[in-house]
Every structure is written in structure tokens, then in C-alpha cells.
Amino acid sequence: MPVDSERQQFPPQHGGRPYPRPAAAEPETAARLLGERLRDMRTSRGTTMREAAEAVRGSVSKISRLERALTPPRERDVKDLLHLYAISPSQRQEVLNLLRQAQGSSWHEEYQDVTPSYLKRLIGLEAAADRVAIYENHVVPGPLQTDGYAFHVLEAVMPGDQHNRRRRELRAGRREKLLGDSGPAQGLFVVLDESALHRTVGGAACMVEQLDFLREAHERKLAQIRIVEFGNSVGVSPPYPITSLRYPADSPSEVMYVEHIDSAMYLTRAADIDRYRKALHRVFQGASDRERTVELLTRAKERYLRARRCGEPAAG
Template sequence: MAKSQIATIRVRRLASELVRFRERKRLSIKAVADATGVNEVTLRRIEARQARPQKRTLIALLDAYAVRGDEREKIVALARGAQEQGWIRPYDAELPDEYNAFIQFESEASELKKYESLFVPGLLQTEDYARAVIGGTLRTAPSSEVELRVRARMERQSILTREEPVSLRVAMDEAALRRLVGGADVMRAQLDHLAKMSMEPHIQVQVIPFTAGVHPGMPGSFVLMNFARSAEPEIVWVDSHVGDMFLEKPMQIARLTTAFDELIAQASSPAESLAMITTLRDRLGISGGTG
């Protein structure tokens, strides 16, 4: 992903937050212009995502909107990120830009809606399962790269256990549960972990059974990323064999939001899905010694 595209996504998010702050104070653009001295045309361009506010303009707006404390710090950091990449990973230079960008935005999200067709989602994978997946799909990659990606995947999972964890909603195809990744023992441990994680209050897992037939997720996996207090998903990450990419056009987001809603509608309930997961886990436990 080009740095300019990442910056554009951040400008988009920043504009949405500034509009929210202004509306929260019930101020018109003219009133803000009068209070801050910032030109009305400039304010409209910022809110229309056509321009990034300069530092002094941003500070003036945050003062006018009475944005303080942690909320203010997050906005200032977001504005800084609109100018440059501020990856928080210690090994970012060793991973592809696209994956680093995904990790960054994922860690900033307040809600993730994930559809997975063939694998257990990365945030819910065990280390052994992740190693089997990464090694099996990147067959020409050296072991050092495989281990690097495994570590990155394990680190990503901290967003589920932090003080304010991300809300994760998963729709996954039954195929992801039945494929023996890494052998019976690895798969049983994975299903056991998935069952336990699905009982966490901020995690919801729903399985689309084979009996549902054709469904909107069959073309491939994707993630909808919501950010704090945003009404709609702001970024979509699409994972495909020919390349991973971010989508941010309203039409693209709307299409995949509708697809996710349809997938949830076709999926079994969380309780029914948990029962399926534990049943498949127990069956592997019986035959696991020979796997």
C-alpha cells in the first residue's frame, strides 16, 4: 500500500472526528470560523476530507470544540499519522507495508467485523495453528519469515485482552472448522481455544453451516473496521490470493457491510455455533491420538 493512500485514510478519519466534535457543540461552520479565525472555505475543505488541517488550525478547532484529555491526544496523534507512517511494531521494516498498515489500523479500531471462509480468524488462532497456516500458505518463505509472521499474529491478539478490548464479531464458514490444519492435535487445541474465546463478552462467533448453501462470503475473506463512536465502518480490509488491500469508497464499504449482515443472517446463532465447535473438538479428541 502506498504511503499516500494510508495518509488519505487518516485524513478521512480525522475529518469525520472534527465534524463529530463540531456537531456535538452544535456549532455552525460560520460560528467556528468567527471563533477561530479559520476561513470558512478552509473549514469546509477539511470536513469534506479534501485537506489536512495544519497544526495551528487543528489546535484552534480542538479548543473551540472543548476537546481535551485522552480524546485530544488521540486526535493529535491521528493528525500526525496523516503526514507519516507511525507504525508501533518493532519489526515493521521486515513485514510488507500492507500488513503493517493493517496491524496499525486494527489496533486503533473499536470494533471489527470479520468474515473468514477457510481459516479460523487470526485474532483467534493458537500459535501452533498460526504456524501451520502461515507455513502452509507461504511455502517458499524461509522459516525466519514464518516465525516473524507468527509472532506478529500473536502480538495482534493483545487487542482482545487489553483494558478496553476491541469488539470482535466473526462470521465464519463451517469449512474453517472442519479443515485439519496442522493435524488433529493442533486442530483440537484450536477449536478448544476458539470455544473459550467465543464465550468472552466482547467476542461473538457465528458459523455459517454447509446447509446454508451459497452465501455472499464465498468470493473471499474481509474485515470491516469501525473506529470509536463512528456510525459506519470506515475501512475495509480484503484478503485475497492475488494481494491484500484497503477499500474506503462508500460504495465498496456499503456493499461489504450488506454482505456481512447477510452472512450473519445465514449463520447459526452464537450458542448453536459454540455447540458445533465443541462437538467437532470432542470428535477430534477421540481420534486425536492417531492424527
């Protein structure tokens, strides 16, 4: 069986998207560009982070968060830094334009009522990332769920909730952003535990539709999908979902998102990043190659088709 390069290492290589990513205008992307410009201005003038912190009446960590786009930029702080750095009028206008974009509204703001704060931050980080790698151990990840699959997942957790339709719309928006023209330039990589293919959600027809969608996204190279088979999962698969968000080389390189039942952790410290990167590396090494992924998706679909014809549940 051929083994492709993405299986050998983490982070994986370029995802081979069929189109380049255009310049994004999302506030999260503008905030990251703003932070990069402020950092470049500070370092090019030999200003220390402590000196910059004094100019904004804050701490070194405040400057660090601003330059890494981890907190919303405040106009007063940005203008004080521009005064400290004594930049040209044209540079000042460039930065202020980024500031206005960074303070704008994102597409997902209309779903604030159904978006937990930890998920809102993830959506913003996805918009600015050059490469997104997701490991999911129980179900198909939210951004790759069909509407029917998402309906049954949400109903299982929050049966009859009047806001579930808007939650499905939010997932559809994330799917469109990650798989569409504004998706991560270096690719979207998804690793599933094989159990997600055999855990019936919404019946056989729903699963056939979901598996068809995964195969289409994989074959069109909108996402690179890998599967950790049952025989390889012991000692390889973490017991919780992990998402790695990687950014351009000239900005803070990586953020790890580790999801729990009703909360999540965002990790940026080098030691934490290294620990979870090693966990994802083991997952990628133990996962299927490109051709095997197609085979596993096809076999799972055929099993559900047989169950649908016979009118029986597709037991795993």
C-alpha cells in the same frame, strides 16, 4: 433452536464484553480523535472544507483524509488549521497533545519488516474501532490463531522463512489487543465457514488446541463466533475474507477491508460500504446461533480427538 439478535442483522448488536474499554493511547486512536476535533472546530465556525484546504495549501480531499484519520497528520497543517479556526489557548494545547500522540510509535512498529503496508493499516484501524466484524472462508482469522496453528499456516505459505517466528509474534500481538482490555468496546464478531473447522492444519493435536481456544473466547464473550454450516454456505458465503471496522457515531462510521492473496482493498465510499454490508448481513443471517456454535466446535474437537487416539488423519 433459539436464535439470538446478532444472527438477525448486520451490524450486530453489542458484543457483551465483560469489561469496558479504557481510553486508548495508540497513535491510530489519537489520530482519529484529532481528526474529530478538527472537524468539530471547522463545522462549529462555519468554515467550509474548501476554505480549510486553502489554509493548508491542499485539496478538499486532503482535509477529508485528515479529518477521517486516513493519512498521518502533519504538524504544519494542523497548526495552520488551528490558526484559521482562532481557537483558545487551552483548545490549541489539547489538539497539539493529540498530535504528538498521533505521531508516536505503535506496538506493531517493531514488526515493520514482516508487516505489509496493507496489514499495517488494518492493525491501526483495529485499534481505533468500536466494533470489528470478521468473515473468513478458509482458515481461522489471524488474530484468533493459536501459535501452533499460525506456525503451520505460515509454513505452508512460506516454508522455512526465517521471519515466520516474528510473523507469529505479530499475530499474537493482534490477538492480545483485540481480545484484551483494549479490544473494541462494542465487541469482536467472527464468522467462519464450517470448512475452517474441518480443514486440518498441523494435525489433530494442533486443531484440538485451536478449537479449544475458539470455544473459550466464545464462552467468555471475548469474541462472538458464528459458523456458516455446509448446508447454508451456497449463496451466502463470499469467496473472500471481509472485515468491517465500525467507529463511534460522532466519527466516520465504517471502513470495509477486503482481502486478496497478496493485497487488500480499503473501502470508505457509501455505495461500497452498503454492498459489502449486505454481503455480511447475508452471512450473519445464515450463520449459527450462540449455542449451535458451541455444539459445532465441540463436535469438530471430538472428531480430532478420535483421530488422534486412532493415529489417523482427521479427514473432513
